[in-house]
Amino acid sequence: MGGDLAGRMAQASARVQARLLLAIGGAEGPLAEAMAWAVEGGKGLRAFLVLESARLHGLPEETALPVAAAIEALHAYSLVHDDLPCMDDDDLRRGRPTVHRRWDEATAVLAGDALQALAFELVLSADLSSRARVDLGLSLARAAGATGMVGGQAADLAAETAPHPLTLAEIERLQARKTGALLEWSAAAGARMAGGDVRPFLAYGRALGAAFQIADDLLDAEGDAAETGKATGKDAARGKATFVALLGLEAARRRAILLAEEAVAALDAFGPEADPLREAARFAASRRK
Amino acid sequence: MGGDLAGRMAQASARVQARLLLAIGGAEGPLAEAMAWAVEGGKGLRAFLVLESARLHGLPEETALPVAAAIEALHAYSLVHDDLPCMDDDDLRRGRPTVHRRWDEATAVLAGDALQALAFELVLSADLSSRARVDLGLSLARAAGATGMVGGQAADLAAETAPHPLTLAEIERLQARKTGALLEWSAAAGARMAGGDVRPFLAYGRALGAAFQIADDLLDAEGDAAETGKATGKDAARGKATFVALLGLEAARRRAILLAEEAVAALDAFGPEADPLREAARFAASRRK
Numbered sequence A, B: 001m002g003g004d005l006a007g008r009m010a011q012a013s014a015r016v017q018a019r020l021l022l023a024i025g026g027a028e029g030p031l032a033e034a035m036a037w038a039v040e041g042g043k044g045l046r047a048f049l050v051l052e053s054a055r056l057h058g059l060p061e062e063t064a065l066p067v068a069a070a071i072e073a074l075h076a077y078s079l080v081h082d083d084l085p086c087m088d089d090d091d092l093r094r095g096r097p098t099v100h101r102r103w104d105e106a107t108a109v110l111a112g113d114a115l116q117a118l119a120f121e122l123v124l125s126a127d128l129s130s131r132a133r134v135d136l137g138l139s140l141a142r143a144a145g146a147t148g149m150v151g152g153q154a155a156d157l158a159a160e161t162a163p164h165p166l167t168l169a170e171i172e173r174l175q176a177r178k179t180g181a182l183l184e185w186s187a188a189a190g191a192r193m194a195g196g197d198v199r200p201f202l203a204y205g206r207a208l209g210a211a212f213q214i215a216d217d218l219l220d221a222e223g224d225a226a227e228t229g230k231a232t233g234k235d236a237a238r239g240k241a242t243f244v245a246l247l248g249l250e251a252a253r254r255r256a257i258l259l260a261e262e263a264v265a266a267l268d269a270f271g272p273e274a275d276p277l278r279e280a281a282r283f284a285a286s287r288r289k
Helices: A003-024 A029-039 A045-056 A061-082 A105-124 A130-144 A149-160 A168-194 A199-222 A234-238 A243-247 A249-266 A272-286 B003-024 B029-039 B045-056 B061-082 B105-124 B130-144 B149-160 B168-194 B199-222 B234-238 B243-247 B249-265 B272-286
Strands: none
Touching (some): A003 A045, A045 A168, A061 A130, A061 A149, A061 A168, A105 B149, A130 B105, A149 B029, A149 B105, A199 A243, A199 A249, A199 A272, A249 A272, B003 B045, B045 B061, B045 B168, B061 B149, B105 B130, B130 B149, B130 B168, B168 B199, B199 B243, B199 B249, B199 B272, B249 B272
């Protein structure tokens, strides 16, 4: 990604993490420590989409920060539970031990649970109209729940023991829920905060999400654990049906780039003030971690 | 409990469970089955408190049903995660295998996660003003999260490895969060839906919650697994500091009854239309399961 975007994303991420640590401050003991550990060190792509889509709608960053913090809390909870021994069984996340390795499984379950509740607390206490808060909270609940992210995770688990590998269309549908739903929500958050039209942002988020997932598969196939901060080569070792396994490296890479351009095109009605979102879509498709 | 109350609670619980199964209907596969399994068969005390406090405020049951369904979804999620091997490691719940025994641990983690999201979806899509929905959702997030229920669960875990057993005051504070927060929220839900004064209902819910927890300790000490539908005698086997261990059976029983009367007294401003809530407090203190 360009130097400008990298710098802006890192700075935004630092502000969002500070807001999150403040929100966690009311909790105590290992639970609070594990929650803080879980939200630290991410790229902050989802928060960046929230902040940039809010800025595009003329909202002050102070108003958007708790909403950006909410999506990072929700994303962090999903990673903590996904890393559990009964799920992906990962020891490493963002270059550090996962929560259940650093503490224990019970603390990881509870820290994830508390982070999910915190996400709703943050969205519903934002300095916005009640109507906007309900819109954000309800769409977040749907994006996160059984027909969204968690539904996608469950489908991913079921695929591991399915009698035949998933087709491309099935993988797309699964990933649209598993990782796409939260990215879509993040992209549309600014429009929801401002009571604007969410449709171009949902289209943008959908394409960005698909590009992001292909990039994830590419990183797992080609990436370096030291660079990505997590284990790589796991998909192939498990014989998992991924975009890379089905399309091959080159076609997968091309597809990710096309999807990024599809995301960019969804914002054609906007001027240069949408450039950070355009860059973010290209970053999502070609990221190195 | 009196025959009238028992019948009304069972009937209300059946209507709430039907509403919950409808809400789960959008999900698929083992995830949906596990969610349905988890919400079936409870006493429905929390839902009953929501419905009765709503009725007391003149709200139609149809309006209150999704809110009652929400608290049962949230309660069910907490039980599914609490039963996991890394937490209480229970095989039996409500007289049936726990979710991780019937399916597997990953499905239990995900079903719990999805039920928490569903609780917020239900509250935020209720047929109420945006302001009331925000009030219900935000207070639910706080009651459920790191400073409420999950905070209490984490404190309970920490107590197991603490160098000295908890004092009575520490147990009270822990239980007020672990089980009290959701019962308080349930009792105050009607006032929140109607924009009324929540204070008497919070006082009622707080005392009822404390009585409920002592009754829980009494059931564990004296109860029969076939009657309660879950394992008993676990607290003593673990040397856990409970109200019964600290006060003895007789004093614990007296304290539960006093707390129930404290809950009843909190509703002194209301007439006979609050009688079901008064009976529910006495039931919570002397229940047999």
